[in-house]
Amino acid sequence: MSSLDADTDERIDAEVVPSMTYREAMREALRDALATDDRVFIMGEDVADYGGTYAVTKGLYEEFGRDRVRNTPLSESGFVGAGIGAALGGLRPIVEIMTVNFSLLALDQVVNTAATLLHMSGGQLNVPLVIRTTTGAGRQLAAQHSHSLEGWFAHVPGLKVVAPATPEDARWMLPTALADPNPVIIFEHATLYNESGPVDPVLGPVDIDRAAVRRHGSDLTIVASAGMVSKALAAADLLSAAGMSAEVIDLRSLRPLDFDTMAASLARTSRALVVDEGWRTGGLSAEISAGLTERCFWSLDAPIARLASAEVPIPYAKHLETAAIPQIEDIVAAAHDLVGDR
Amino acid sequence: MSSLDADTDERIDAEVVPSMTYREAMREALRDALATDDRVFIMGEDVADYGGTYAVTKGLYEEFGRDRVRNTPLSESGFVGAGIGAALGGLRPIVEIMTVNFSLLALDQVVNTAATLLHMSGGQLNVPLVIRTTTGAGRQLAAQHSHSLEGWFAHVPGLKVVAPATPEDARWMLPTALADPNPVIIFEHATLYNESGPVDPVLGPVDIDRAAVRRHGSDLTIVASAGMVSKALAAADLLSAAGMSAEVIDLRSLRPLDFDTMAASLARTSRALVVDEGWRTGGLSAEISAGLTERCFWSLDAPIARLASAEVPIPYAKHLETAAIPQIEDIVAAAHDLVGDR
Amino acid sequence: MTISSSPLATDHDLWRSLLGDMIRVRVFEERCAELYGESKIRGFLHLYIGEEAIASGVMSCLRPDDAVLATYREHGHALLRGVSAESIMSEMFGKATGCSGGRGGSMHLFDAATRFFGGNAIVGGHLPVAVGLGLADQVLGRSGAVTVCFFGEGAVAEGEFHEAMNLAALWNVPVLFCCENNRYAMGTSLRSSESQIDLALKAASYAIPAWSVDGMDIVEVHRATTKALASVRADGGPMFIEFQTYRFRAHSMFDPDLYRDPAEVEHWKLRDPIATFARRLVDEQIVTDADIEEMWERARAETEAAVAAAEAAPIEPIDTLLDHVTRDAEPAPHIERSPETTTDDEVWP
Amino acid sequence: MTISSSPLATDHDLWRSLLGDMIRVRVFEERCAELYGESKIRGFLHLYIGEEAIASGVMSCLRPDDAVLATYREHGHALLRGVSAESIMSEMFGKATGCSGGRGGSMHLFDAATRFFGGNAIVGGHLPVAVGLGLADQVLGRSGAVTVCFFGEGAVAEGEFHEAMNLAALWNVPVLFCCENNRYAMGTSLRSSESQIDLALKAASYAIPAWSVDGMDIVEVHRATTKALASVRADGGPMFIEFQTYRFRAHSMFDPDLYRDPAEVEHWKLRDPIATFARRLVDEQIVTDADIEEMWERARAETEAAVAAAEAAPIEPIDTLLDHVTRDAEPAPHIERSPETTTDDEVWP
Ligand SMILES: Cc1ncc(C[n+]2csc(CCOP(=O)(O)OP(=O)(O)O)c2C)c(N)n1
Ligand SMILES: Cc1ncc(C[n+]2csc(CCOP(=O)(O)OP(=O)(O)O)c2C)c(N)n1
Numbered sequence A, B: 001m002s003s004l005d006a007d008t009d010e011r012i013d014a015e016v017v018p019s020m021t022y023r024e025a026m027r028e029a030l031r032d033a034l035a036t037d038d039r040v041f042i043m044g045e046d047v048a049d050y051g052g053t054y055a056v057t058k059g060l061y062e063e064f065g066r067d068r069v070r071n072t073p074l075s076e077s078g079f080v081g082a083g084i085g086a087a088l089g090g091l092r093p094i095v096e097i098m099t100v101n102f103s104l105l106a107l108d109q110v111v112n113t114a115a116t117l118l119h120m121s122g123g124q125l126n127v128p129l130v131i132r133t134t135t136g137a138g139r140q141l142a143a144q145h146s147h148s149l150e151g152w153f154a155h156v157p158g159l160k161v162v163a164p165a166t167p168e169d170a171r172w173m174l175p176t177a178l179a180d181p182n183p184v185i186i187f188e189h190a191t192l193y194n195e196s197g198p199v200d201p202v203l204g205p206v207d208i209d210r211a212a213v214r215r216h217g218s219d220l221t222i223v224a225s226a227g228m229v230s231k232a233l234a235a236a237d238l239l240s241a242a243g244m245s246a247e248v249i250d251l252r253s254l255r256p257l258d259f260d261t262m263a264a265s266l267a268r269t270s271r272a273l274v275v276d277e278g279w280r281t282g283g284l285s286a287e288i289s290a291g292l293t294e295r296c297f298w299s300l301d302a303p304i305a306r307l308a309s310a311e312v313p314i315p316y317a318k319h320l321e322t323a324a325i326p327q328i329e330d331i332v333a334a335a336h337d338l339v340g341d342r
Numbered sequence C, D: 001m002t003i004s005s006s007p008l009a010t011d012h013d014l015w016r017s018l019l020g021d022m023i024r025v026r027v028f029e030e031r032c033a034e035l036y037g038e039s040k041i042r043g044f045l046h047l048y049i050g051e052e053a054i055a056s057g058v059m060s061c062l063r064p065d066d067a068v069l070a071t072y073r074e075h076g077h078a079l080l081r082g083v084s085a086e087s088i089m090s091e092m093f094g095k096a097t098g099c100s101g102g103r104g105g106s107m108h109l110f111d112a113a114t115r116f117f118g119g120n121a122i123v124g125g126h127l128p129v130a131v132g133l134g135l136a137d138q139v140l141g142r143s144g145a146v147t148v149c150f151f152g153e154g155a156v157a158e159g160e161f162h163e164a165m166n167l168a169a170l171w172n173v174p175v176l177f178c179c180e181n182n183r184y185a186m187g188t189s190l191r192s193s194e195s196q197i198d199l200a201l202k203a204a205s206y207a208i209p210a211w212s213v214d215g216m217d218i219v220e221v222h223r224a225t226t227k228a229l230a231s232v233r234a235d236g237g238p239m240f241i242e243f244q245t246y247r248f249r250a251h252s253m254f255d256p257d258l259y260r261d262p263a264e265v266e267h268w269k270l271r272d273p274i275a276t277f278a279r280r281l282v283d284e285q286i287v288t289d290a291d292i293e294e295m296w297e298r299a300r301a302e303t304e305a306a307v308a309a310a311e312a313a314p315i316e317p318i319d320t321l322l323d324h325v326t327r328d329a330e331p332a333p334h335i336e337r338s339p340e341t342t343t344d345d346e347v348w349p
């Protein structure tokens, strides 16, 4: 499948609520931002005429030109730092780091400068920078191209971290991120780009600090984000068929975490399962488990359960990769374990 | 205080159990490693004639020469990568990254190569690399020089992470780390270097995957590591005076985490407080809380409590820095909250 | 041109074998492309087609105690370093018999036996590692051993390139840096990613001897590498060669390849390192057309045998998932540490 | 030498004021060293003593719309950019009135009003940021505005230096890179950290015009900067100046300074930029000894006033600890999103 092929299924169905792919939604968001705010520009590796590795920025270079859609050389630390500077200089950069795997080369800039500058300067210098990057495994890209490191970023004060799981969030989180005076990192899950869903064309910017209940249920709460949300929903369908009613929460924001929404759900269900594509130990799932337990301990019917990726660099072979990442059946099984528990 | 001054209080008291500083213990470990294994060498910024920023490697260059104690330019990614290569080539490098703050520049090498190579190569190529780095705040070095990012490293499969909290561990963890066929990161807390303690001169290599109970107690378990251990012990003394008996666990190993020792303690105390110098959200304290709750939920008398650093880049001003990091009184207060709870 | 004045006048066996090497890589990779179409190979697949003269020429100059590092575009390098077609193909099939046990895939071929250190999919990531391997050779006195590090011209913009060059020169380690300048890093041309496109000049700014070579001409590749290696083996210090080349295929199977003028691609295809060299060897009567046909045949047989073996090979059992994350250490002696600091006398009532 | 042939023949006010600037920095920092001894200032403290000609010379050429970035050795840069001695001193005292509210300390002085962007304690970390500031000037059409980025020669080994140089040249952004080559990065001499120590050559490998200047001679510094800035303001593209200098003190207050031959330090002290320039101005009758004494007096008065103010200033209340971690966003409109995907009809009994 070439990135061109990936594009062919993007024809918007002419339904009442228009449907579009996650990729097209993200592109629409970028186009809108470029069109409405002169300060906005995109930069990253092959974002221009190439159209981005995941074809997200396709066509934008032709529409807005090379100053607004700027190719960078392979120098992640350099161009993330340049994004910080451009933000300080009055622009509204959207920096694309091709994948989170390569963001490791830019972490100094993200953590030591973007996240700290406002504080170090006593509130004088904010960094209105948006970083977009893809995350996740599932395409047999092996150890160096399959990391889910959102949890690392979510650990850092001074950053905001969001993970749109639906085309609508892909479309409408960006304007809010751009309006935010702080650095915002957007994690796009690489397996979602071809997924379609309803996108309200006039909704307008949405909050980027609240979780959403994607499905109501009463027996347990499943907390998920990004690529795990659709798996959780599919699992909830299967559970429903088996007579178990699962509520599914899409975190949307990874920093800050919306514990209010999670705790409110838990108050109804008394049981929660956290599903996370990151590694288990010290991952985001740990924070959610710990934070929820602190808030809801006395009303829990069972310890919060975690389902995360196996503690292994993601393997290439399909069957091993599949085994390493939480799958729908794993979620179903974990839910049964949890609700059967006591 | 210059690093020279820091050295002056290093005279070993001629007691029955010799006492030495953490710095001297670490240096002794390095000297021993260099003397007994020709493959071992040290490299890092100013480790040679300068003797290391924290004077840990002082005198080793004079004793072992420039091939064994090798200065590097400022190029963290470069020399960590070179350490990986040297390990693959049959040497046993000990790479000093001056502080964990600068390790952000080398994370690609650590995560994408050191931690994954054995797995990506199907078990063929192990990386027997030791990285030493300092961590922690408390010396008014402000946001870019005060990170406690051990939790990030502890998240990564393929790495082993240790944090000696005592001179004896500083002395005897290194030989075990060097004998380990995997990459091992040693976090030395910068405020510990001048602390003295007993060091058995002939103990020999110690395990680097088990926690140690540093103080027995029956009312609650305090879990701490690195710079927080001595604070936890001091808090336990104060609590004892107030009639509360605290068990203090020194994690020693941050990856793997020794949940057996923690759970065994919790079985006795039913309450645990995790003290961590890292930021709270998504920090190591979250994993310990989540992991312990999973194991001990039904015997807990209260949710696991966490005391971690405030969610702020560490400020320069003394009073603000002090307020940002867990202090002895904070531990005492948290213990009272926990035990008074229900 | 008379045969005696030709650089190919002697060493006929060498030239024949080099042609055969290039053909082996070409056949192997064209089959990979098909297998990708059939979904037998998955993930990313980067083909070396058009660039074969470099790996073939360089690899033929190496000794068993040399070390090799390459990028994700490394099937050819692995094959010519001596990793079997079968174990490479099996790797891409995700099989247990693959050279990385199916865990690495196309981008992560490894083989300890031939000192083939991969297969790195982080652009620039393996350059510092090469410096370390060279350092080990130097320190351990493995005299004459060289570490050869292949990378694309795109890597030159990365900070790790710069740090590695400086360390290599500063420490005078025996590393041969082989820059495969195929003019594009994905869709980005060198001109749009480097302010100074004379790459040899970059190396010079680290005081590393450097030269630029026609990477489409295997004779030039072989000659330059021979000369460079002689220098590295003797002096111990690093060298840098820029091989000017071109990839005939898209960057990867995901790349629609819209950024290059088809005429440019066609132009370069006229310089196909295999076709031109084959013609030359025939012209100079070093090989016959039949010899060449036999080379293709043999290569096809090798590749088909590899495919058949890969097809038939078992996969790793799922219960090995957690293998090879860490290697077991010698069990650490369990020694009683100094007694706990304090024990509480009083017990909370 | 007759006065008319001297480069100082005109612009007497300028030379006087430059001497005064250097003296201000010197006095301020010598006091800082004392205050460190008294534990009034804590953390790391890096003194610029000996290098004052660079910041003084460069800063005097700047316009208000220029931007400045520096390292952790930046008291002088901040002071001469127009940040008040009082707010710098208060910052180092950790007071609320400090230019960073007491949160930054010596290494993190910031002042938005004078476009002083710090104060970065990660070696090399601010170079890419400078490129971005230059890019913003270019894109927003702030014609003639320049971003001036100071860094030590130690930073040249970092990958970020390389990436920043390439980006700056590639994008032709108005950035003046000022390398303060004081020959040591902590205890590491340039020769032991760079395989090629001609730093201008490095810049040239990115096609950035570069030259090397005597950083102990403020006239040279001023002249070179004037020329460089004229070029950057007119053409928009980056330039690189290496200022050859020396620090008279240890790297920081923690550094025992054992790695330098005391004779070397003494040798450089003979070239003290203040003493030599003062002598020259007196010789050329541009200032009198009394003028100079007055400059020292004024500087001492300024510094003492700063110390007194810093002493008297309040600290930030502890309940502001979490301020400035993020800045409040305009509250995001709370819009009802598309209805939840599904709702379960059945409820588990
Ligand atoms: C650090 C990093 N950034 C980005 C990528 C994505 N990527 C993979 S290959 C490639 C182009 C590399 O080009 P070049 O170095 O010239 O090698 P070539 O593919 O032409 O052989 C890019 C951008 C990556 N793998 N690693
Ligand atoms: C990335 C990074 N590595 C290491 C350090 C520790 N360090 C602080 S200053 C310094 C020396 C820098 O020397 P140079 O760039 O020449 O500047 P100078 O101090 O001489 O002005 C070092 C190694 C750091 N701050 N950042």
Ligand SMILES: [Mg+2]
Pocket: C152, C153, C154, C180, C181, C182, C183, C184, C185, C186
């Ligand atoms: Mg290329």
Ligand SMILES: [Mg+2]
Pocket: D152, D153, D154, D180, D181, D182, D183, D184, D185, D186
């Ligand atoms: Mg210096």
